[in-house]
Amino acid sequence: MSILLDASTRVMVQGITGRMAQFHTRDMVRYGTNVVAGVVPGKGGETVDGIPVFDTVKEAVAETGAEASLVFVPPPSAADSIMEAADGGIRYCVCITDGIPAQDMIRVKRYMLRYPRERRMVLTGPNCAGTISPGKALLGIMPSHIYLQGNVGIVGRSGTLGYEAAAQLKELGLGVSTSVGIGGDPINGSSFRDILELFADDPETQAVCLIGEIGGPQETEAAAYIRDHFKKPVVAYIAGLTAPKGRTMGHAGAFISAFGESASEKVEILSASGVRVAENPSVIGTTIASVL
Amino acid sequence: MDIHEYQAKEILARFGVGIPQGALAYSPEQAAYRAREIGGEGWVVKAQVHAGGRGKAGGIRVCKNDVEILDATNRMFGQRLITHQTGPEGRGIYRVYVEAAVPIAREIYLGFVLDRSSQRIMIVASNEGGMEIEDISATRPDSIIRATVEPAAGLPEFQAREIAFKLGIEAGLTQAMVRTLQGCYRAFRDLDATMVEINPLVVTSDHRILALDAKMTFDTNALFRHPQIAELRDKSQEDPRESLAADRGLNYVGLAGNIGCIVNGAGLAMATMDTIKLAGGEPANFLDIGGGATPERCARAFNLVTSDSNVQAILVNIFAGINRCDWVAEGVVHALRETPVNMPVVVRLAGTNVEEGQKILAQSGLPLIRATTLAEAAERVVQAWKADVAGNQRVFA
Numbered sequence: 001m002s003i004l005l006d007a008s009t010r011v012m013v014q015g016i017t018g019r020m021a022q023f024h025t026r027d028m029v030r031y032g033t034n035v036v037a038g039v040v041p042g043k044g045g046e047t048v049d050g051i052p053v054f055d056t057v058k059e060a061v062a063e064t065g066a067e068a069s070l071v072f073v074p075p076p077s078a079a080d081s082i083m084e085a086a087d088g089g090i091r092y093c094v095c096i097t098d099g100i101p102a103q104d105m106i107r108v109k110r111y112m113l114r115y116p117r118e119r120r121m122v123l124t125g126p127n128c129a130g131t132i133s134p135g136k137a138l139l140g141i142m143p144s145h146i147y148l149q150g151n152v153g154i155v156g157r158s159g160t161l162g163y164e165a166a167a168q169l170k171e172l173g174l175g176v177s178t179s180v181g182i183g184g185d186p187i188n189g190s191s192f193r194d195i196l197e198l199f200a201d202d203p204e205t206q207a208v209c210l211i212g213e214i215g216g217p218q219e220t221e222a223a224a225y226i227r228d229h230f231k232k233p234v235v236a237y238i239a240g241l242t243a244p245k246g247r248t249m250g251h252a253g254a255f256i257s258a259f260g261e262s263a264s265e266k267v268e269i270l271s272a273s274g275v276r277v278a279e280n281p282s283v284i285g286t287t288i289a290s291v292l
Numbered sequence: 293m294d295i296h297e298y299q300a301k302e303i304l305a306r307f308g309v310g311i312p313q314g315a316l317a318y319s320p321e322q323a324a325y326r327a328r329e330i331g332g333e334g335w336v337v338k339a340q341v342h343a344g345g346r347g348k349a350g351g352i353r354v355c356k357n358d359v360e361i362l363d364a365t366n367r368m369f370g371q372r373l374i375t376h377q378t379g380p381e382g383r384g385i386y387r388v389y390v391e392a393a394v395p396i397a398r399e400i401y402l403g404f405v406l407d408r409s410s411q412r413i414m415i416v417a418s419n420e421g422g423m424e425i426e427d428i429s430a431t432r433p434d435s436i437i438r439a440t441v442e443p444a445a446g447l448p449e450f451q452a453r454e455i456a457f458k459l460g461i462e463a464g465l466t467q468a469m470v471r472t473l474q475g476c477y478r479a480f481r482d483l484d485a486t487m488v489e490i491n492p493l494v495v496t497s498d499h500r501i502l503a504l505d506a507k508m509t510f511d512t513n514a515l516f517r518h519p520q521i522a523e524l525r526d527k528s529q530e531d532p533r534e535s536l537a538a539d540r541g542l543n544y545v546g547l548a549g550n551i552g553c554i555v556n557g558a559g560l561a562m563a564t565m566d567t568i569k570l571a572g573g574e575p576a577n578f579l580d581i582g583g584g585a586t587p588e589r590c591a592r593a594f595n596l597v598t599s600d601s602n603v604q605a606i607l608v609n610i611f612a613g614i615n616r617c618d619w620v621a622e623g624v625v626h627a628l629r630e631t632p633v634n635m636p637v638v639v640r641l642a643g644t645n646v647e648e649g650q651k652i653l654a655q656s657g658l659p660l661i662r663a664t665t666l667a668e669a670a671e672r673v674v675q676a677w678k679a680d681v682a683g684n685q686r687v688f689a
Contacts, residue, residue: 020584020614024614075513075516076516076517098582098583099513100513101484101511101513101514101517102406102484102486102511102513102514103406103413103481103484103511103514104514105411106406106411106412106413106443107443109411110442110443110444129613129614141583141613141614142613143612143613143643143644146643156559157559158557158558158559158560158562158563159557159559159613160555160556160557160559160560160611160613161557161559161560161563162559163560163611163613163642163643164560164563164611164666167611167642167643184558184559186406186408187406187408187411211559213558213559213562214562216408217408217409218408221409237563239559239560239562239563239566240562240565240566241566241569242562242565242566242569242575243562243565243578244545244547246377247545248545249545249558249561249562249578250543250545250557250558250559250561250562250578250580251558251559252511252512252513253408254558254559254562257405263566280563280566280567280570280667281560281563281566281567281666282567282665282666282667
């Protein structure tokens with residue numbers, strides 16, 4: 001999907017000198033992603049695998065023309081890194097970090113509104129596996145070999161469930177246009193609806209797989225959008241049918257606190273909006289095949 | 293992270309919220325002494341447990357004298373309080389809060405939450421104080437006032453006044469209500485809470501606004517920057533399996549079934565629980581080993597699950613991205629060699645280094661049942677569990 005990410009997108013990695021960041025940057029470069037810079041305050045002038053490291057996002061953008069950023073920074077400074085990216089002219093940012101305080105994300109979202117719509121950064125995550133456009137570019141930590149290039153868009157809160165979906169599709173000879181992780185946190189950069197709007201305009205995407213879970217209003221918001229505006233077929237799987245109420249199930253956002261937030265309610269609402277809901281996680285692939 | 297009522301009141305009082313006079317007691321005699329210190333003619337004795345619904349369960353008693361206080365607290369200390377929120381195991385009562393009884397003219401519901409639709413802190417208030425918010429929502433939804441706070445500005449006085457006027461707060465108490473609202477908001481914001489609930493907030497007949505009950509929940513992701521809040525954790529109020537897990541850096545929720553689960557990724561872990569249920573079994577737990585789990589971490593997770601006496605079969609379901617199947621396999625083999633278990637173990641590996649992982653499992657010589665898909669893994673573990681349980685019963689018969 002060329003709106004978020006393609007083979008030519010110039011990518012920077014914030015936090016590039018960390019162990020995990022280096023491992024995944026190498027993976028991304030091997031895949032063909034155009035990584036042009038790293039940003040680590042205080043390490044400007046160093047290189048990682050020949051990639052120049054800068055002290056600030058603004059410098060990196062000025063020197064390399066970086067347009068997208070992967071934030072691989074620990075929780076205490078991750079929100080700050082996202083805001084720096086927004087201020088530095090980055091157009092698309094993916095934040096992998098798990099553990100950012102919720103109110104930090106409230107402040108990040110508010111900060112991003114500082115910029116007029118045309119200049120505003122798009123953020124996906126935090127607490128996600130990233131975004132991949134198979135055959136073009138990888139901005140994240142997913143195992144790239146499980147993705148075939150194709151016409152199914154994937155958007156989901158869970159990284160590993162997203163891998164299940166991609167692997168099942170590959171088994172059936174079906175490929176993915178772009179897979180976007182929106183992450184498991186209660187306050188996130190983009191909702192299901194935000195990504196569906198992008199898929200709606202993407203000629204390469206013929207159908208969408210939506211992977212949701214308990215907690216939060218975004219599946220319901222997506223259902224209304226799908227019912228009223230989205231023309232392409234959507235298949236969904238909602239995790240947590242057996243999750244107890246009031247307990248946080250791993251993801252900070254996987255918490256049933258209100259009506260309409262349980263898995264069964266979401267399944268009902270999505271079905272009523274014309275979405276095919278896979279009844280168990282092992283038939284996500286075949287359910288998608290049936291709507292193509 | 294949850295805290296006790298007395299701790300929440302202490303915090304909110306520091307932020308300018310009015311609370312009745314009160315003091316903590318660790319024994320019946322101490323409770324009687326506290327009441328004398330507080331003075332007055334009536335006291336409310338409250339069990340300090342991390343759960344709502346205490347009143348109906350006998351955890352809140354109004355007392356008029358020493359004898360009643362000693363009697364009430366004697367019944368509470370050391371008991372497990374079982375409310376509609378605790379489950380059958382209840383919560384242990386080790387502390388009691390003695391509070392001055394106040395003359396109540398009116399009860400208000402006041403809550404602060406993270407609203408995920410607007411991505412803001414939201415104030416929820418209603419004149420139907422004393423009822424649970426779910427009940428107010430169901431029976432008197434028109435009474436609920438909602439307001440979101442602009443993070444760039446905080447809660448300005450005019451917005452707090454608006455809420456006070458909508459609640460019909462008497463003119464002389466508007467400022468007190470504004471202080472209460474701003475105090476709660478600032479506590480929520482400055483301490484990284486995820487929930488502040490005062491139910492009821494009372495207007496007394498002697499014209500004060502006081503929080504009669506207070507609950508605060510904190511963002512675990514933010515505890516690293518609030519060590520004094522982290523200090524308030526009370527393990528006596530937690531499921532011991534979960535305390536054990538949290539202290540070892542494992543993401544774990546204890547459930548009631550007998551099929552133990554070890555999975556990577558919260559969504560996949562929930563989906564695994566769902567699939568086990570579909571196959572006719574009941575999960576004993578949720579456990580997410582997270583990304584980049586070392587063999588040592590996998591072994592720890594394995595030991596944690598097997599230490600649960602409810603567990604009669606185990607399913608390890610790993611789809612490795614940032615994780616590695618060989619590390620997981622090493623961890624499982626190590627754990628089983630150190631502490632052999634007498635129950636079926638099913639392992640499903642997929643993703644990064646899957647062949648290396650399968651090889652390690654095969655060469656271990658351990659009686660592991662292997663599966664390639666999630667569906668197969670769930671089917672196999674439930675069947676093996678049923679056969680194992682039936683076999684054991686036959687042996688005893």
